[in-house]
Amino acid sequence: MTAAGLSCWELFNPFDAEFANDAYGHYRRLRETAPIYFHRDMNVWLVSRYDDITSVMTGQAFGRAGQLESAKPFEVGSAPQRLTGEWLVGVDPPQHTRVRRCFAKTFSHRRVDNLRPFIEDRVGALLDQFAADNGGDFIAMVAEPLPFQVICHLLGIPAADHPALLEMTTRMLPLMEPIMTDVQRASVQDAAGRAVEYFDNLIAERRRRPGDDFVSHLIAVSDDYAGPDGGALTAAELMNNVAFLFGAGHETTTSVLGTGMYALLSAPDELTQLRADPGLLDAAVREIIRWEAPFQFIAQQAHDDTLLGTVEISAGQVVVALLGAGNHDPARFTDPDSFRVTRDEGPALSFGAGLHYCIGAGLAKLEAEVLFGELLRRFPKLLLEQQARYRPGFSFRALDELQMRVVLR
Amino acid sequence: MRRRVAVTGVGLHTPAGRRPDDLMHALDDGRTLAVASPELIQAGAPVTFAGLVPEFDMTGYVDKRRLRQLERPNMLGLAAAADALDDAGLPMEPGAFDPAAFGVAVGTGHGNHHVMERVATQADVDLHRLHPSTVTRIMYNSTAALISARFGAAAFSMTYVAACASGGMAIGEAMRRIREGQVVAALAGGVDSPVSPLTVAAFARMRVLSTSRADPATASRPFDTERDGFVLSEGASFLLLEEWEHAKARGAHVYGEVAGYHTNSDAYHAVAPRPDGSTAARCMLGALLDAGIEPGEVGHINANATSTWSGDEAEGRAIQAVFGAAGPPVTAPKGVLGHMIGGAAAAEAFASLRFGAREEVAPVANVDQVQGGLGINVVVGEPQAAVGPWAVSNSLGFGGHNVSLVLSSAG
Ligand code: HEM
Numbered sequence: 001m002t003a004a005g006l007s008c009w010e011l012f013n014p015f016d017a018e019f020a021n022d023a024y025g026h027y028r029r030l031r032e033t034a035p036i037y038f039h040r041d042m043n044v045w046l047v048s049r050y051d052d053i054t055s056v057m058t059g060q061a062f063g064r065a066g067q068l069e070s071a072k073p074f075e076v077g078s079a080p081q082r083l084t085g086e087w088l089v090g091v092d093p094p095q096h097t098r099v100r101r102c103f104a105k106t107f108s109h110r111r112v113d114n115l116r117p118f119i120e121d122r123v124g125a126l127l128d129q130f131a132a133d134n135g136g137d138f139i140a141m142v143a144e145p146l147p148f149q150v151i152c153h154l155l156g157i158p159a160a161d162h163p164a165l166l167e168m169t170t171r172m173l174p175l176m177e178p179i180m181t182d183v184q185r186a187s188v189q190d191a192a193g194r195a196v197e198y199f200d201n202l203i204a205e206r207r208r209r210p211g212d213d214f215v216s217h218l219i220a221v222s223d224d225y226a227g228p229d230g231g232a233l234t235a236a237e238l239m240n241n242v243a244f245l246f247g248a249g250h251e252t253t254t255s256v257l258g259t260g261m262y263a264l265l266s267a268p269d270e271l272t273q274l275r276a277d278p279g280l281l282d283a284a285v286r287e288i289i290r291w292e293a294p295f296q297f298i299a300q301q302a303h304d305d306t307l308l309g310t311v312e313i314s315a316g317q318v319v320v321a322l323l324g325a326g327n328h329d330p331a332r333f334t335d336p337d338s339f340r341v342t343r344d345e346g347p348a349l350s351f352g353a354g355l356h357y358c359i360g361a362g363l364a365k366l367e368a369e370v371l372f373g374e375l376l377r378r379f380p381k382l383l384l385e386q387q388a389r390y391r392p393g394f395s396f397r398a399l400d401e402l403q404m405r406v407v408l409r
Numbered sequence: 410m411r412r413r414v415a416v417t418g419v420g421l422h423t424p425a426g427r428r429p430d431d432l433m434h435a436l437d438d439g440r441t442l443a444v445a446s447p448e449l450i451q452a453g454a455p456v457t458f459a460g461l462v463p464e465f466d467m468t469g470y471v472d473k474r475r476l477r478q479l480e481r482p483n484m485l486g487l488a489a490a491a492d493a494l495d496d497a498g499l500p501m502e503p504g505a506f507d508p509a510a511f512g513v514a515v516g517t518g519h520g521n522h523h524v525m526e527r528v529a530t531q532a533d534v535d536l537h538r539l540h541p542s543t544v545t546r547i548m549y550n551s552t553a554a555l556i557s558a559r560f561g562a563a564a565f566s567m568t569y570v571a572a573c574a575s576g577g578m579a580i581g582e583a584m585r586r587i588r589e590g591q592v593v594a595a596l597a598g599g600v601d602s603p604v605s606p607l608t609v610a611a612f613a614r615m616r617v618l619s620t621s622r623a624d625p626a627t628a629s630r631p632f633d634t635e636r637d638g639f640v641l642s643e644g645a646s647f648l649l650l651e652e653w654e655h656a657k658a659r660g661a662h663v664y665g666e667v668a669g670y671h672t673n674s675d676a677y678h679a680v681a682p683r684p685d686g687s688t689a690a691r692c693m694l695g696a697l698l699d700a701g702i703e704p705g706e707v708g709h710i711n712a713n714a715t716s717t718w719s720g721d722e723a724e725g726r727a728i729q730a731v732f733g734a735a736g737p738p739v740t741a742p743k744g745v746l747g748h749m750i751g752g753a754a755a756a757e758a759f760a761s762l763r764f765g766a767r768e769e770v771a772p773v774a775n776v777d778q779v780q781g782g783l784g785i786n787v788v789v790g791e792p793q794a795a796v797g798p799w800a801v802s803n804s805l806g807f808g809g810h811n812v813s814l815v816l817s818s819a820g
Contacts, residue, residue: 058504094660101498101662113466225662282473344474357500362469 008039012046014394015179021390023296023397024337027325036311042178044299044318045308048325050332050349052308056321057298058354061306061313063092074185079193080175086240089248089356096355099237102225103245103359106218112362115150119370122149127378135385135405139258143402147253147367151246154363156213157202168195169247176295176395199243203235215242245360252294253364255398256350257371258388260288262402263339264372265384270341275376284341285368290348291339293323296397298352323349324397381407413668414584416816417661418497418649419759420489420598423746424460424642427492432756433763435745437792439774443625443640443747452606455613458625459604460642460747470501471559478542479555480521485645485752486552486600487559493596493647494560497661503561510592512565513556514583516575516599517751518806520549520568523605530607552600564592569751573713574672575599576646576754577804577812581670583650593655598647599751609641615680617717630775631714631741632721632787639715642747646756665762665798665818669700675809682720682805686727689811693731693801696813700799707737707815708797709770711761713805714741715748724805725783734784738793740764744774754804758816761800765818770795 012030013019019026030037031048038045047056056062074080084090088099126142133141152162171191174184203215210216218238226232233241264271264284274284298321302313313319326349328336333345351358358364375382385403421427424442425435435442442460449457462485467476470488479487490513491501499505524546528534545551550568557566565586569578576599583597612618619628619638629640648667656663673692675683682689697704710728714721728739742757749756764770772788779787786793798819804812 054504058507060507094658097498097660098662101496104495104498112469286472353502354504355500357502357504 006033008041011037012039017392019394020392020397023324024328027322027328031325031329036308044320045313046320046322047308048322048329050326050329053321053323053326053349054353055308056300056319057352059306061302061304062300062319063303064090064096064301074189078189079196080188082236083192083196083240083243084175086234086237087244088241089244093355099233099241100359102218102222102233103241105221106214107359111214112366115154115363116366116370118153119146119150119367120374122146123371123374127374131378131406131408134407136403138261138402138404139254139399140401142371143254143257143261146257146371147250150363150367151249154214154249155202155242155246156206156211156215161198165198165246168198169251172247173251173396177393178395195243196239199239203239203242218242249360249363251396251398253367255292255294255396256289256364256368258399258402259292259397260285260368260372261404262384262388262399263288263291265382265404267339270339271382274341278373278376280341281369281373283344285365285372286348287339287341287343288368289350289365290327290333290343292397293327293348293350294397295350295352296324296395297322298356323352378408379406380409383407412588412590413653413666414587415651415653415656415661415666416648416664416759416762417651417656418493418495418499419664419755420492420494420496420645420647421756421759422462422465422485422489422492423644423646423749423752423756424462425746426463427465427488429496429759429763432760436742436760436771439745439772440626441629441640441747441774442642442745443628445625446604449604449606449609454606454609456609456618456620456641458628458640459609460640460644460749461604462643480524480546480551481602481643482517482519482521482600482645483552483555485602485643486515486647487555489598489600489645489647490556490560490596493598493649497649497651501560503559505560506594508561508563510564510594511562512567512583512586512592512595513553513560513562514565514567514569514579514595514597515550515553515556515751516569516571516577516579516754517549517552517601518570518572518575519601519603519608519750520570521547521551523603523608526605526607556596560596562596571810571812572806572808573715573748573750573753574804574806574810574812575751577802577814578672578810580648580650580667580754580758581672581812581814584667584670587650587652594649594651596647597650598645598755599753600645601750601752602643603750604641604643612641619716627775629716629744629747631712631716631744631773632725632779632783633716633776634778634780636716636718636721638717639743640747642749644746644749644752644756646749646752646754646759648755648758663820664759665765665816667758667814668817669696669698669702669815670813671695671699672810672812674811677809680807682723682809684719684723684726686723686725686730688809689724689727689803689805690730692811693727693803693813696801696815700815702799702815704732704736706797707732707799707801708795709737709761709764709800710739711757711800711802712739712741713743713803714773715743720805722780722783724803725780725785729784732785736786738770738786738788738795739773740770740788741773744776754802754812758802758814761802761816762818764795765798765800765816768795769793
């Protein structure tokens with residue numbers, strides 16, 4: 001299939017080594033040429049307009065079964081399968097409803113709000129260090145440790161385990177990409193094995209000695225629901241999703257903090273405006289989240305034959321909703337490729353939409369608000385030192401490094 | 410076969426807090442959740458205590474900027490509706506249901522009219538300088554409109570204004586639309602935040618508010634011989650109603666069923682209930698008929714009983730007429746919660762479903778001596794066993810609006 005005489009790879013090639021550096025240019029070309037496009041070689045539909053993405057994410061004809069393609073090449077019973085098989089993001093109702101309800105119950109607003117003092121304390125400590133060095137790599141020094149420490153605190157993971165866990169999650173990142181190399185496969189396999197062991201132990205420990213942490217509460221909620229209606233979680237659901245929450249809770253937020261800092265540094269007028277009116281912080285954080293979506297796509301599968309606009313999608317086909325493309329759709333956001341802290345045009349797609357809408361959206365926004373609020377309060381000047389480096393890849397958008405300077409006065 | 414309507418989620422922002430368990434504990438505890446209100450004291454209101462919703466963080470529910478455009482009832486209503494979705498295992502976002510098959514029905518007795526009170530009681534109202542959002546802030550339908558927009562409920566967005574019957578009417582009417590196949594799901598319930606000096610003074614002038622200032626925790630005492638009026642409260646509560654098969658297919662937790670609904674009118678007086686309770690009795694019978702069960706099958710009754718003399722007496726007579734002297738246990742949550750007006754019905758329906766599920770009904774708060782001659786089985790002091798899953802829940806409003814729901818906690 002061709003559109004405008006281009007082959008499918010000419011029209012859209014997310015595996016191009018340069019993709020990450022001009023993702024929105026790639027999306028724009030695709031959206032303008034063929035907004036609902038069947039990519040023959042990838043064997044998926046690509047959807048790049050905001051409204052179509054919303055339809056695909058919320059439509060009754062779509063669901064998940066057969067997701068996490070990259071985990072598939074690992075055989076049943078392998079560690080990556082045992083770690084990811086029951087992830088919330090990969091399952092459909094009725095299982096999804098039951099599991100999500102347990103997580104939502106445990107992850108109440110109150111619990112999120114209770115984290116504020118901890119977040120403030122961590123932000124303070126990290127920025128003390130950042131100030132002492134007059135800046136440095138914002139990713140390594142601030143954007144990575146903050147969400148990591150917050151999620152460890154939430155889950156009650158002792159500090160002694162932090163380094164090993166950090167290494168484990170970094171090595172499992174390729175799981176999110178549609179393609180991985182043999183070296184990556186071996187590494188993922190090994191890291192997943194250790195993660196299974198770690199989280200199994202963590203849960204067993206919390207069963208023995210419950211505390212005031214998320215995992216203990218989750219176990220209690222699950223047990224509480226174990227009535228005749230069988231609302232409880234299975235051991236695999238519990239372990240898989242604690243592990244998922246751990247990963248989902250920090251990699252994504254690290255990405256947003258990093259790309260957000262970069263956006264502010266790259267748009268000095270916007271930064272000035274935000275300084276002048278701290279009331280804009282809330283809107284600025286929303287714009288940051290629109291500007292760069294950490295998860296660049298979500299794949300949905302059609303359960304039934306269905307129409308998307310005027311395009312027929314057949315049962316079984318996979319539709320890839322390009323969240324980053326939707327966030328920069330000019331039909332939805334005015335002048336979408338400019339970063340504006342005053343923008344007030346409704347929600348972006350970065351947290352997803354529909355049944356799988358992100359459970360941690362409130363926490364992620366809270367972390368961003370506390371961090372950027374404090375950065376502006378403390379440092380009269382924030383300066384970009386060199387162009388930031390995007391992490392190569394298609395699925396996950398993040399910066400590898402962001403060198404900057406802070407000036408106290 | 411007729412479609413059944415499941416209750417798959419509940420959202421509560423009441424004086425008992427926001428967790429369903431908090432509500433049940435408070436009902437079991439049996440103390441009126443009334444507190445002294447600094448605003449009422451400062452204004453020199455004739456009654457200075459009321460049921461207030463504990464402070465909570467609204468920013469988890471709406472953007473800070475939107476928050477500034479919301480009045481108190483809007484906030485309570487939005488938060489309770491969101492919690493009902495959350496409780497049902499659904500995102501607090503649009504897309505939980507197909508918008509064309511998802512509706513919202515809100516009951517409210519007072520809407521946002523305190524906004525008018527605020528405007529009207531300013532020393533010098535400048536009629537040329539009202540805030541442009543004045544109308545949207547006053548509209549009785551503002552909470553329904555906000556919920557509909559926030560969660561993508563496009564099939565209908567309705568507001569019922571029927572004093573204390575408002576919330577029950579919203580639940581019943583939404584249930585009918587699911588039963589008729591118009592929608593698969595609806596958020597139904599209500600909200601009121603009427604605790605303002607003017608509203609309190611106005612109710613006090615009607616001599617319907619309890620004035621037992623000595624200990625507000627004993628102020629509301631439905632059916633008791635010493636009762637002297639109701640305690641005004643604020644609060645919001647919503648149920649997520651869902652077509653039974655749809656709920657089962659998505660693996661939802663089902664609290665129970667709204668199986669019957671009837672509404673009628675006393676056609677008697679602007680405020681006072683028909684003293685013999687005959688229309689309220691016919692209302693309960695209508696709801697039982699709608700559910701297809703006999704009075705003898707009802708395991709407990711959740712009375713509207715607000716602790717006013719004439720209201721409780723008329724309702725007592727109505728219950729007597731339908732169920733006789735050996736009728737099922739009768740409880741009355743307003744002894745604990747006070748009267749949240751439109752916000753009451755969904756919380757009470759939920760409590761009733763829980764009573765049915767645990768087969769035990771909480772006693773009515775603060776009853777030392779049930780008014781003589783009523784001839785009904787008021788639960789006093791200790792909890793009573795509820796036999797079977799069926800319950801009747803009444804909402805009877807000033808103006809003679811009667812609503813009865815029949816609920817079943819059977820899965
Ligand atoms: C800025 C940071 C974040 C972004 C951009 C983000 C993004 C997303 C997206 C796009 C989804 C939907 C995926 C899908 O449709 O399959 C999702 C789901 C989820 N997120 Fe987040 N997330 C962030 C932070 C967090 C945090 C901090 C937590 C928890 C601590 C979290 C927990 C979850 C969970 C549990 C789900 C699965 C929900 C379900 O499948 O029902 N996320 N997130």
